[in-house]
Amino acid sequence: MLSWNVHGLRRGEKRRRIKSLIKEKEVDMVLLQETKLAAILLDMVRSLWYRDQVEFMEVDASSLAGGILCIWDPSVFSLSACCSNKSFILLSSSLSRNFECVIINIYAPNDVSCRATFWDSLCNLKSEFPKPWCLGGDFNKIKNVEEHKACSRRDRGMQDFNNFISKLEVSDLPMLGRQFTWSNSQDEARWSRLDRFMFNPEWLFINAWLLHPLFLPLVKKTWLEAEAHGWVGFVLWKKLKILKEVIRKWNVEVYGNLTLNIKKAEEELHVLDLAVETRILDDFEI
Template identity: 45%
Template structure:
């Protein structure tokens, strides 16, 4: 699934239609969200000039004079529409993606006036409260979220506060933008930069899809196109990571000490340390699978068993063995819940005291967002952009080999007597 969002600044020119069509073909786009089409009447001929596939569905909003206009095109095999509504600033599509995920897609083109934007946010909040499906909003919001999203902005203003309040009210999370920092540049001056275009989603989207948002080069418009897509590339085995929740297990310290002491390695100190860490890594992986186990699955099973015992207690008095078992399971639920919170807290890297505990969904969303921001998905080598996982790994390896290679045939050495300054009176 790939969704393209772009403020195209008019579809009257043939060059722009050809560019959108080639972009859909090259990037294999399934859903297109266009803003500011400037078309007073959009015909099927106009849509077919953009859409290269045989099957298509579409809906549009006419422009108001020479400004505005929205157009949504999608492959009915990817998105099945069940309902829609619209006005001058948005098109809302309710349906199902890939016949399995019920959701709402919203193509947004926010007004360029603060008061009118606030009315738009209020309208979307009301619609969101009446819908149980998870939302995905993409488009030109004509607003920034913080001062760092605009060059030359030094203070928070009312529109920024309204926008952030709208995002919080709808429980939305922003998909991190990769490839560029700003999405709009003043066409005439070329010195004003802002991040006006984005995608906002409910947590369910991040739980179901591994989303990445790419910003493409700015062409034929003062806005750059955005592509929301699933990460399909295979980057190989995941690196080893120490899980803080392991420390909560009563056997961990004993196991750790035993593995470290039993590892007998001969050689110089650096080699011994490297070999012991390698053995410890493999031992921890096996221990995690065989002893620590899947915390989420264990917690689910424990909760089900506790619930069954509670239901049984409603029908008859529990015997001593069942009462003892309920106490054990109840204690296990608390222990497993704490481990699960530690795991998601570590992944999200958030302040526990500020964000609260037991909010696993919040931690999950923030962890996914952080991983997307920190991920290395492409590198630029000279004038060439490398995106293939194998080539990216090779270029990174070559970079560090070159960076740490020995260029000096003879390294300098320090001679003379070095006196300790620990007891010096001159310091």
């Protein structure tokens, strides 16, 4: 999955560059912000997408400002429901035919009060779309002072943003290679991290299990071989207990200590983030 604030899609050269990156990374879904297009038709989508199979959903720009576009491969992402406004597109679906989830393309408002209202509106949608969420895009706000090069104190917007993250119970995906995603071209000192991906925990763990080729065969084998006798409810409880223990052991064998591994990876990424701001990384660090 790829998210990108493209700052306009009118130029063919830019669309070719985006298409080349999508193809190189073998992206199944792309989330674009600031298309600056009043309408997007299939021909425009084809100029960005490299696969034969394609579906898309877009929100038109207003007076050539804003605009959001989602493009995906329907063989990977099967859409079941959706909703949108000028600041987001929400897609509820089945991913890889195994994982029921919600993906949201975000282009948050610049105004602090409008952004707070926007956070509340998304939180209110959680009960209507309860599947695990993945939010990606331009959130137009930093979480803490470390995400802005020239920022020294917390403000109301940061508090609102962190409350929003807490309410949704999502985790911020660490960046790889850089510390910031945006800068004001008129002031090189104003670097910020405004773009990000955030997930409910199910995305980081359960989805990894379902996409592993050995997981479903293991579940089937364990369920069929689990011995339990008695009334139906007891048999179900016993089989689930056996299955839970088998999955727990399998998870450790395949993925190791996830909490420890993630913490170690975050520490290594943090060191690289700091280093890349002052020097070119060595080949072994990339």
